[in-house]
Amino acid sequence: MARESFDKEIQFLRMLALAGGAYSRQQFADRLGISVHTYDKTLRNLKDMLGVLQQGLPLDQGSELADGLRYNYYESADPLLLFLFRAKSLKETESIRLTLLLTALQARELTAKELQDICSEQMPADGPLPDEKTVRGDLKYLEEVGVILRVGGGRPYRYRAANDLVDQLNDEELMDLFDYVDVIANTQVPSVQGYLLRDTLKKALRRRGFDPDASETRRYKYHYHSRILDEAHLYPIFRAIQQRKKLSFLYLSPKKGKNYASQNTNPLFERETNGLSETALPLRVVYDHQYGRWYLIAYHGRQGIMKFRMEGLTQIEEGEAVAEEEFARRLAAVQEQMKYSWVTDTLRTVKVVARFYNPEGSNANFVRERVELQGQWGTIAEETDATFLYEITVNGIYEIKPWLRSFGSSCEVLEPAWLRKEFIAEWKELQGYYEPVRENF
Incomplete structure (x- = not known):
């Protein structure tokens, strides 16, 4: 998924979750600053993306996009917004291939050639057939992130799903682990990875004949769905802070009423943006528990210390690094100025x-x-x-x-x-x- 597309779909899902059916198509498009045609295209892409990620699931375990938007007081552990993270940085064909590879490796050990044959048989008719080099690249990626393991022995190498932790637990231990992850994911921040782990454990319980939904011992009312979407920015920002690098981004203030601005890549359709192009040195990230908001605290060359609501950050790009002494000086100034901040306030x-x-x-x-x-x-x-x-x-x-x-x-x-x-x-x-x-x- 292209970075600009991810920014757009973050804001699209945020408005779907928070506003529901309060806006017409035209009002929704105006709020995002896009055309109705782009609105229809984005909605269609999200539906297709959700279908790809649920490929192979039984009908009773799948869900339509509209199902995730229906208000349920207690449902919090499977927020609709999470599926966007599963598809982040993946092209549609990559999503299909990886899903097919992981599904096949759940049952038995297979070679790259055998996996290529499975992908070729099950890929959609209008999709390109993967060659052996592409499949080996996918397997290398999945091995690097720890999703699959290479089985010992000579060539040709065989691969299997890395399910050792789950497979070695008995039913009671797996249920205890699910309950623990359920509590932590619903009560700690950041929580996206916890929700994804919870989803994996739920699938493992279903394979053993349990219904996690029926056996849940705790229920939560999830107040801040948009908080999950803002976590997409956390790790690039944390990486920039660790490496003392500046960030360039387009900032759309939540007070302006606009949630998205497309990049002006086509001069024939260039439009004036409502956002502010900023370059600043990130120093701290603050989370407001009362309102479920993330804030970026950064040093700006002209404005000094600035605070940005993370939901307004789009088109984030890393810039040049600063000297360690300068970073330490800026960070010390922020810490002193925010010593008595309840959240981010810097008044007297x-x-x-x-x-x-x-x-x-x-x-x-x-x-x-x-x-x-x-x-x-x-x-x-x-x-x-x-x-x-x-x-x-x-x-x-x-x-x-x-x-x-x-x-x-x-x-x-x-x-x-x-x-x-x-x-x-x-x-x-x-x-x-x-x-x-x-x-x-």
């Missing part, structure tokens, strides 16, 4: 003091537990049987404010005074919404 520091009320008649103090878990470097000062004081110094109040508000009546802001007045005004406004329409209501 403010001391916030709040009184939290313990739940009445409950054996578990879930308010205290949540404050200790999420309160970062804040400290608990005074305590009584009914309340406790929480103090923290942060860069500005805009990022911590939603967190304080989320406690409702269990939290009372004491300092600063102007923040307390803001909360009073907000709660009075909310109270007004619930006033009766008429007196005898």
Whole structure:
């Protein structure tokens, strides 16, 4: 899959998952900045891609693209957005070949020549038949990534699927492993590789006659589907940070209302883009648990320290490397400036003091537990049987404010005074919404 195509399909799937059927085809295309024709073509490509990745599955285990967009309160472990990662950087013919190779090697050991014959027999009629060199290249790639193993012995070499871990586990051990991966994938970030591993274990359980969906012991409501898509940018960014390289990208601010901008490769159809072309030195990656957003913190030659929502990054390219001393100096400056950032805020520091009320008649103090878990470097000062004081110094109040508000009546802001007045005004406004329409209501 071409890099530009991957950028486009990330934004396409994000809007499908978040907006569902709220937009017409024309509105959807306008939002993405593409034509209706491109919209239809992209949707058709995604459907074809999903069909290729599910090739060989029984009908009851496959799914249509529309099935993944239906709202299910609990379904989180098989998000539709994951299938794009399986097809990333693969051409359609490569996806078909690799699927055929892996399916064939699940059952028995085979040589490259035998695998070539299987691919030739099962490739679609309109697809090109692979030659031996192509199949050997695919086998070398699959061996390098650890998916298959070369069996000992002389030529011709034989290959088999690398299923030793799963095959050596008994049913109970495999179920325990599935449950563990299920919990970690749903509760940790980044999580894409965990979801892919979970999918592999689910297939292994089905081959043994188990139904993982029926035997699941835990259910999760997955709030932030788009977070998974943003993880596509994590590893290129981490690699650039490790190698101290600058990144060039087109940034589409989420505030602008545009999610995608195509590359102007055809001068006859060149259009003005709504994005900003930026070159910056990546320094840190920050994840906001409250809103499920990834942020890139980078140094810009003119603007200094800049923050980018990762969902707005497209057309990422590596640039030149900087000296180790310069990178260390920029990173130290960022760490000092963000020392008291609740997430990424770099405004002046403010001391916030709040009184939290313990739940009445409950054996578990879930308010205290949540404050200790999420309160970062804040400290608990005074305590009584009914309340406790929480103090923290942060860069500005805009990022911590939603967190304080989320406690409702269990939290009372004491300092600063102007923040307390803001909360009073907000709660009075909310109270007004619930006033009766008429007196005898």
